[in-house]
Amino acid sequence: MRLELVKRPQQSTLFSAISPLIALCLTLVVGAIVFALLGENPFEALYYYFVDPLRELWSLHELAIKAAPLIIIAVGLSVCYLSNNWNIGAEGQFIMGGIFGSMLPVLFPTFQGPLVLPLMLLMGLIGGAAYAAIPAILKTRFNTNEILTSLMLVYVAQFFLDWLVRGPWRNPEGNNFPETRRFHPDAVLPELFPADGRANLGIVFAIVAAIVVWLLVSRTLKGFEVRVLGASPRAGRFAGFGTTKMVFFAFMLSGALAGLAGISEVSGAIGQLRPTISPGYGFAAIIVAFLGRLNPLGIIAAGFVLALTYLGGEAAQISIGVSDKVARVFQGMLLFFVLGCDTLIHYRIRLVRAAPKADAAVVAKAAEPATEGA
Amino acid sequence: MGMAESILLTIATAATPLLIAAIGELVVERSGVLNLGVEGMMVMGAVCGFVAAALTGSPWLGVLCGILAGALFSLPFAFLTLNIATNQVATGLSLTLLGLGLSSMIGESFVGSPGVRLPNLFIPGLTELPLVGRLLFGQDPIFYLSILLVIAVTWFLFKTRTGLTLRSVGDNHASAHALGIPVIGYRYGAVLFGGACAGLAGAQLSLVYTPQWVENMTAGRGWIALALVVFASWRPLRVLAGAYLFGAVTIGQLHAQALGLGIPSQLLSSLPYLATIVVLVLISRNRRLTMINTPASLGRAFVPDR
Numbered sequence: 001m002r003l004e005l006v007k008r009p010q011q012s013t014l015f016s017a018i019s020p021l022i023a024l025c026l027t028l029v030v031g032a033i034v035f036a037l038l039g040e041n042p043f044e045a046l047y048y049y050f051v052d053p054l055r056e057l058w059s060l061h062e063l064a065i066k067a068a069p070l071i072i073i074a075v076g077l078s079v080c081y082l083s084n085n086w087n088i089g090a091e092g093q094f095i096m097g098g099i100f101g102s103m104l105p106v107l108f109p110t111f112q113g114p115l116v117l118p119l120m121l122l123m124g125l126i127g128g129a130a131y132a133a134i135p136a137i138l139k140t141r142f143n144t145n146e147i148l149t150s151l152m153l154v155y156v157a158q159f160f161l162d163w164l165v166r167g168p169w170r171n172p173e174g175n176n177f178p179e180t181r182r183f184h185p186d187a188v189l190p191e192l193f194p195a196d197g198r199a200n201l202g203i204v205f206a207i208v209a210a211i212v213v214w215l216l217v218s219r220t221l222k223g224f225e226v227r228v229l230g231a232s233p234r235a236g237r238f239a240g241f242g243t244t245k246m247v248f249f250a251f252m253l254s255g256a257l258a259g260l261a262g263i264s265e266v267s268g269a270i271g272q273l274r275p276t277i278s279p280g281y282g283f284a285a286i287i288v289a290f291l292g293r294l295n296p297l298g299i300i301a302a303g304f305v306l307a308l309t310y311l312g313g314e315a316a317q318i319s320i321g322v323s324d325k326v327a328r329v330f331q332g333m334l335l336f337f338v339l340g341c342d343t344l345i346h347y348r349i350r351l352v353r354a355a356p357k358a359d360a361a362v363v364a365k366a367a368e369p370a371t372e373g374a
Numbered sequence: 375m376g377m378a379e380s381i382l383l384t385i386a387t388a389a390t391p392l393l394i395a396a397i398g399e400l401v402v403e404r405s406g407v408l409n410l411g412v413e414g415m416m417v418m419g420a421v422c423g424f425v426a427a428a429l430t431g432s433p434w435l436g437v438l439c440g441i442l443a444g445a446l447f448s449l450p451f452a453f454l455t456l457n458i459a460t461n462q463v464a465t466g467l468s469l470t471l472l473g474l475g476l477s478s479m480i481g482e483s484f485v486g487s488p489g490v491r492l493p494n495l496f497i498p499g500l501t502e503l504p505l506v507g508r509l510l511f512g513q514d515p516i517f518y519l520s521i522l523l524v525i526a527v528t529w530f531l532f533k534t535r536t537g538l539t540l541r542s543v544g545d546n547h548a549s550a551h552a553l554g555i556p557v558i559g560y561r562y563g564a565v566l567f568g569g570a571c572a573g574l575a576g577a578q579l580s581l582v583y584t585p586q587w588v589e590n591m592t593a594g595r596g597w598i599a600l601a602l603v604v605f606a607s608w609r610p611l612r613v614l615a616g617a618y619l620f621g622a623v624t625i626g627q628l629h630a631q632a633l634g635l636g637i638p639s640q641l642l643s644s645l646p647y648l649a650t651i652v653v654l655v656l657i658s659r660n661r662r663l664t665m666i667n668t669p670a671s672l673g674r675a676f677v678p679d680r
């Protein structure tokens with residue numbers, strides 16, 4: 001018995017819509033099995049994981065705080081992946097955005113006023129874009145694999161941040177703790193409804209970024225270019241679209257957004273720079289991008305789902321004592337299932353009973369002299 | 375034991391995991407599959423190897439479990455990319471993400487517990503030879519295995535018929551399929567071998583290099599191994615050279631940190647990653663050379679037309 005893929009004449013609209021949902025259900029089923037293996041009541045565990053965090057207002061605010069960076073980064077990554085540029089170093093661009101944006105409140109704490117925050121956000125955008133330009137330059141100038149270079153730069157960014165907060169940028173009044181001075185109030189991203197919870201402007205940036213990129217990809221020539229060059233670089237070249245320019249566009253757009261997410265996180269949720277400013281948002285955003293089927297509007301929903309896995313991990317650890325490490329297992333599984341289910345969009349999967357044996361033998365025999373000659 | 379000798383020994387220990395993981399990935403890529411999950415399979419090998427050794431007290435069982443874990447963990451990747459033709463880049467990435475998560479969950483209660491180190495070889499007479507004794511006859515068994523692997527893979531790829539067929543599958547899967555070669559079968563074999571190698575490399579980390587379990591202890595070595603394959607233009611002997619070069623960089627920066635030259639330790643720690651980028655740039659500058667060497671079907675999904 002074996003699997004056989006039969007190409008559909010057209011993409012299946014049904015599966016385009018429901019494949020992420022199937023993937024989610026499969027993840028929940030496997031998750032229940034994992035919890036059962038860990039000796040927990042699977043239904044109780046799933047409840048604490050995926051429902052409990054949604055029951056209270058403050059907790060919904062936390063959800064928005066976690067979803068914001070995921071959505072902002074993933075929206076940028078979707079443009080990268082649609083145009084077939086594999087930027088997997090968003091984590092590094094996130095960190096660089098955080099560092100660049102923090103320059104003002106850390107180095108010039110006396111510079112205050114309403115201008116500070118917009119400048120910080122701008123610097124964050126620039127920092128992320130500049131850092132993402134490195135793999136783009138290396139790819140276009142030297143033909144270097146962007147997957148590996150963008151990933152290596154994540155480690156470099158992490159070490160750079162570590163050096164800054166332990167060395168030159170350490171808080172002079174901070175008892176030698178490895179962190180910068182706390183940002184002054186003008187440099188902190190304002191909260192939306194301070195009475196109810198901590199959610200800040202970050203989630204607004206996320207929604208706006210998603211809508212703008214959605215318009216860009218689906219309604220403009222540039223967006224058409226992105227999709228053509230991604231689906232068929234050859235066709236793109238015939239149409240006169242520049243591959244080199246597209247590499248820079250995709251990388252710097254996604255880098256800028258990752259940088260914006262970085263400075264929003266630092267200035268909003270944290271309020272200072274620390275050796276670690278991200279629980280892996282840059283990598284989880286890759287999952288968000290695929291779960292949202294590389295569609296910015298889908299990514300908004302996907303961002304909340306992934307944010308829920310982070311929150312659920314914390315909630316489940318407190319309430320039933322399951323390790324919060326489970327969250328990352330869920331995230332990894334989810335991407336697996338999403339990719340698997342996406343096959344259903346382009347192919348029908350058939351189970352074939354036995355291989356036509358005689359047939360195969362004849363072909364193999366006919367092939368023999370040819371392989372010997374090779 | 376002299377200073378130079380001990381430095382050479384540590385370089386070999388640092389290079390071995392890179393070498394083993396890269397050799398495995400080289401076979402995978404020669405069959406036309408790009409598995410970006412090396413880091414994930416490696417970290418699974420590390421945690422399973424460590425846990426098995428800690429529970430049974432036998433580092434040998436640990437090594438075996440590491441290999442098995444790596445191979446088993448490559449199966450979901452093989453199924454998705456080979457049977458249902460998913461995107462190899464994304465699927466490999468998800469293997470890495472899942473591996474990092476799963477390993478930190480499995481190893482959580484083993485953080486800080488004492489490790490078991492795989493004993494070094496000791497041959498009376500030979501190991502005690504001056505200068506070369508420890509280097510040639512006194513290292514851990516995985517070191518010897520890594521050298522054997524290089525020789526065996528070179529021989530397999532370039533001197534056997536099966537190796538030739540594997541390369542043909544990687545260079546043109548459509549033609550190979552038309553000739554009746556079971557493309558997917560070959561690729562399954564290659565991916566499993568790559569997984570086993572990555573698992574062994576991980577077990578070397580947690581049973582020889584630093585005999586303990588630390589979360590994310592592979593620290594990007596799986597990715598460096600991937601870069602090594604490109605650097606070596608898909609040739610086993612060059613992987614050997616590259617791995618030792620990186621081993622030397624790693625150990626060199628550690629010694630520089632110990633000397634305290636006033637260079638920030640973070641800059642020194644990031645040297646292996648920066649070196650990877652530099653090396654990749656140097657090797658891929660020559661577009662023609664890269665194109666000739668790269669397996670032509672690398673990374674492309676294969677769906678038999680019937």
